[in-house]
Amino acid sequence: MSLEAAPEVLSGASPADTSAGATDDWGDGAKVRRAWSTRGLPAGLVALLVCGVTGTALYIGVTARIDRAPRWSRDLLERAQTHVWRDNWTIVAGLIAAVLGLWLIVLAVTPGRRSLLRLRSPGDAMTVYMTRRTAASFLRHTALASSGVLDARVRMGRRKAVLRVDYHFRDPDDLHDELIERLEERANALTLARVPRVDLRLQPVSGR
Amino acid sequence: MRTVCNRILLFLVGLGLIGGGLGLAARGRGWYPDLVHTADKPFITTSQAERLTDHGWWWWVAFGVPGLILLLALWWLFAQFGRRPVRSLRVRDTTAGAGDGPSGLGTGFGMVGDEADTLTVAGNALADAIEDDLSYVDGIEHASAHLVRHRHGPTLRVLVRAEPGAEPRTLLSAVRDRVLPNAREAVGLPTLPTVLNLRTSRGLPKRHLD
Numbered sequence: 001m002s003l004e005a006a007p008e009v010l011s012g013a014s015p016a017d018t019s020a021g022a023t024d025d026w027g028d029g030a031k032v033r034r035a036w037s038t039r040g041l042p043a044g045l046v047a048l049l050v051c052g053v054t055g056t057a058l059y060i061g062v063t064a065r066i067d068r069a070p071r072w073s074r075d076l077l078e079r080a081q082t083h084v085w086r087d088n089w090t091i092v093a094g095l096i097a098a099v100l101g102l103w104l105i106v107l108a109v110t111p112g113r114r115s116l117l118r119l120r121s122p123g124d125a126m127t128v129y130m131t132r133r134t135a136a137s138f139l140r141h142t143a144l145a146s147s148g149v150l151d152a153r154v155r156m157g158r159r160k161a162v163l164r165v166d167y168h169f170r171d172p173d174d175l176h177d178e179l180i181e182r183l184e185e186r187a188n189a190l191t192l193a194r195v196p197r198v199d200l201r202l203q204p205v206s207g208r
Numbered sequence: 209m210r211t212v213c214n215r216i217l218l219f220l221v222g223l224g225l226i227g228g229g230l231g232l233a234a235r236g237r238g239w240y241p242d243l244v245h246t247a248d249k250p251f252i253t254t255s256q257a258e259r260l261t262d263h264g265w266w267w268w269v270a271f272g273v274p275g276l277i278l279l280l281a282l283w284w285l286f287a288q289f290g291r292r293p294v295r296s297l298r299v300r301d302t303t304a305g306a307g308d309g310p311s312g313l314g315t316g317f318g319m320v321g322d323e324a325d326t327l328t329v330a331g332n333a334l335a336d337a338i339e340d341d342l343s344y345v346d347g348i349e350h351a352s353a354h355l356v357r358h359r360h361g362p363t364l365r366v367l368v369r370a371e372p373g374a375e376p377r378t379l380l381s382a383v384r385d386r387v388l389p390n391a392r393e394a395v396g397l398p399t400l401p402t403v404l405n406l407r408t409s410r411g412l413p414k415r416h417l418d
Contacts, residue, residue, distance in 0.1 A: 125400070
């Protein structure tokens with residue numbers, strides 16, 4: 001199809017799409033998976049370490065085979081042939097290796113990328129994330145829009161958003177109701193896969 | 209794919225480290241009841257070494273196994289650095305006179321062959337066009353897009369900076385209904401999987417009493 005034909009096709013099709021089911025064809029939040037990290041850095045580090053160890057072993061083996069083993073490798077062999085197993089350092093090294101292994105397994109099975117919150121997919125093979133900071137920023141903007149609010153600090157979790165709001169010259173109950181209503185509406189409108197609960201804490205400020 | 213590979217390999221290495229480490233510690237403590245594995249022997253005894261080097265296969269194993277592991281680890285290491293941008297996309301040309309050869313001045317201009325009826329679109333060009341399209345969507349302050357090669361064709365990665373007051377739902381619907389179909393139609397892709405990262409610009413400044 002030609003390049004200039006595309007916009008016409010598109011503008012004809014899209015209004016029908018949106019009117020058909022703009023509210024319902026967004027994916028279900030319950031089915032959304034969390035963001036999984038590639039674990040590139042730990043994988044790279046482990047690979048580098050394995051490369052170093054096996055490379056050294058090969059180097060020692062080859063040089064020993066042609067009788068040109070460097071001095072340190074002969075010292076190492078000497079130590080291995082005289083040092084007994086029963087030693088505190090053996091135990092310590094073994095335990096450190098075991099803890100490291102446990103850590104690698106934890107890295108392998110946990111999702112990572114805790115800062116990313118999945119949004120419900122708008123469909124069409126779209127995967128949408130926002131960071132916690134982003135969600136917090138959206139909520140903060142909403143909170144600051146109410147009159148009497150001086151400042152809002154948001155701590156965003158996956159399930160709960162804690163807002164500490166400084167206010168003045170306002171009835172706290174009144175403000176609380178207004179803010180809760182607006183913030184919950186806003187939290188719903190963010191289309192997060194898991195809609196966070198809003199935990200609102202009002203703090204009066206009386207001048208500086 | 210890389211995620212799965214990395215995680216499986218990390219898991220295996222972790223298992224190996226746990227097993228080896230605990231084994232090492234247990235042997236250091238002398239917990240093996242076996243008489244052969246007493247803790248008071250050196251790591252390598254000369255008799256062990258001689259027994260091993262007597263076998264014909266020993267040298268194959270001694271060089272083969274570390275060599276194989278080294279190769280695998282190198283592959284694993286370099287796989288981490290693979291950035292895979294889409295360099296170019298082939299698009300079927302349907303303008304009149306496409307594929308008519310040199311005299312018809314089709315679209316190949318010698319690059320893909322004059323009688324071919326395809327044109328090549330640089331991945332960057334499409335990504336830039338998508339960025340441009342995105343910047344016209346209401347509520348988007350800044351957008352950057354990249355096309356990444358994937359198993360089933362190109363994947364679009366977008367980072368969008370929205371205004372803090374923007375409505376994510378309308379913004380995303382606009383992206384889905386206007387920008388993405390535009391991009392797909394432009395290069396004739398049936399689907400264009402998209403990973404969109406929504407950010408806001410820096411938050412509002414802290415308010416003070418004046």
